Amino acid sequence: MAMQLVETIEVGSGGATSIEFTSIPQDGVDLLLVASLRSARASLVDDAQLKFNNVGSGDPYEDVELRGNGSSVASNTNAGNWFRFAGINGATSTTDTFSSHKLYISNYTSTSIKACSYDVVSENNATTAYQYLRAVSANVTAAITSIQLDESSVFQEHSTVSLYKIY
Amino acid sequence: MSETPVKIVVDLSQPKGQRESIIPLTAEEIAERDAMAAQAAQDEADRQAEADALQALKDSAKAKLIAGDPLTAEEADTLVI
Numbered sequence: 001m002a003m004q005l006v007e008t009i010e011v012g013s014g015g016a017t018s019i020e021f022t023s024i025p026q027d028g029v030d031l032l033l034v035a036s037l038r039s040a041r042a043s044l045v046d047d048a049q050l051k052f053n054n055v056g057s058g059d060p061y062e063d064v065e066l067r068g069n070g071s072s073v074a075s076n077t078n079a080g081n082w083f084r085f086a087g088i089n090g091a092t093s094t095t096d097t098f099s100s101h102k103l104y105i106s107n108y109t110s111t112s113i114k115a116c117s118y119d120v121v122s123e124n125n126a127t128t129a130y131q132y133l134r135a136v137s138a139n140v141t142a143a144i145t146s147i148q149l150d151e152s153s154v155f156q157e158h159s160t161v162s163l164y165k166i167y
Numbered sequence: 168m169s170e171t172p173v174k175i176v177v178d179l180s181q182p183k184g185q186r187e188s189i190i191p192l193t194a195e196e197i198a199e200r201d202a203m204a205a206q207a208a209q210d211e212a213d214r215q216a217e218a219d220a221l222q223a224l225k226d227s228a229k230a231k232l233i234a235g236d237p238l239t240a241e242e243a244d245t246l247v248i
Contacts, residue, residue: 007177007186017192017200018174025179043211049203069214072221072245084210128218152203154172163179 001166003032008162015040015154019161022146024108028165031108033147035085035101035161041153043090045122045130048151049082050103052114052140056081060139063118068131083138085149087120087130091156097123098159103136105144114138172197221245 009019024031039046051061061083066075078084089099099122106115116136122129149161172192179186192200228242238246 007179007183009175009177009187011175012189014173016175016189017172018196019177020174021177021179023178023180041207045211045214047207047210069218071218074217086210130214150200150203152200152207 001029004028004165004167006163006165008160011155011157011159013157015156016159017152017154018148018150019155020146020148021163024145024147024163025165026109026143026145028109028167029107030166031105031144031147032164032166033101033103033105033161034164035103035149035159036098037101037159037161038089038093038098038156039091039151039153040156041090042092044092044124044128045086045099046088046090046151046153048085048088048149048155050085051082051148051150052105052138052144053142053146054148055138055140058139061136062139063134063136066133070126070128070130082150083116083118083136085118087122087132088151089122089124093123093129094125097125099123108144111141111143114140114144172200 006025007021059079059081062079064077067073085101087099089097099120101120104117108114116138118134118136120132173189174192176188176190177186224242225245228238228245231238231242
């Protein structure tokens with residue numbers, strides 16, 4: 001297996017509410033989305049919403065989550081019309097820090113339900129900083145041709161998202 | 168920040184350097200963002216409630232330890248590493 005960078009996007013000075021990759025090449029086996037993000041929301045961490053192929057009804061995204069906040073750990077399950085791309089550094093986290101995210105999408109050209117893993121570490125120079133680890137099942141049975149990441153606030157300047165192809 | 172929210176669309180069928188478009192959101196997309204914002208506010212409230220509940224347990228456990236009173240299992244869990 002080898003890994004090849006497909007594209008990297010860096011958010012410019014105005015910020016952006018959404019980043020979408022379309023016409024994803026179908027010649028790979030797996031995909032890896034790597035992101036370094038900061039949101040303008042006035043909170044320590046923020047969540048964005050991720051969808052494959054813009055599929056967003058019937059609760060197609062399920063996951064089991066392990067999480068920590070710097071002083072305790074917990075777990076729960078989620079189901080919804082989008083995958084909660086959690087743990088994004090918010091505007092009250094330490095200035096100029098960004099959260100680090102990885103979403104691994106297995107067998108993305110298959111016509112089966114997609115299995116993914118997600119991990120993130122938020123950055124904050126204090127006790128409270130969030131970490132999430134998730135096993136994801138995405139009931140999207142067509143080959144993944146687009147990935148949409150929507151932020152209800154704004155991805156701040158210098159946020160980056162990279163898409164890799166594993167082949 | 169920009170006055171009009173924008174999205175970045177990356178068309179990977181195009182050659183490198185010609186893939187990125189910055190597009191203003193439609194009214195429908197802006198409405199969808201408002202719903203997302205409400206969900207985000209709820210998520211933040213849930214996180215805060217979880218942190219507050221843990222802190223209350225810790226405070227209670229500490230007070231009982233000082234007073235020599237027995238802890239509940241939940242309180243003891245906050246002390247055991």
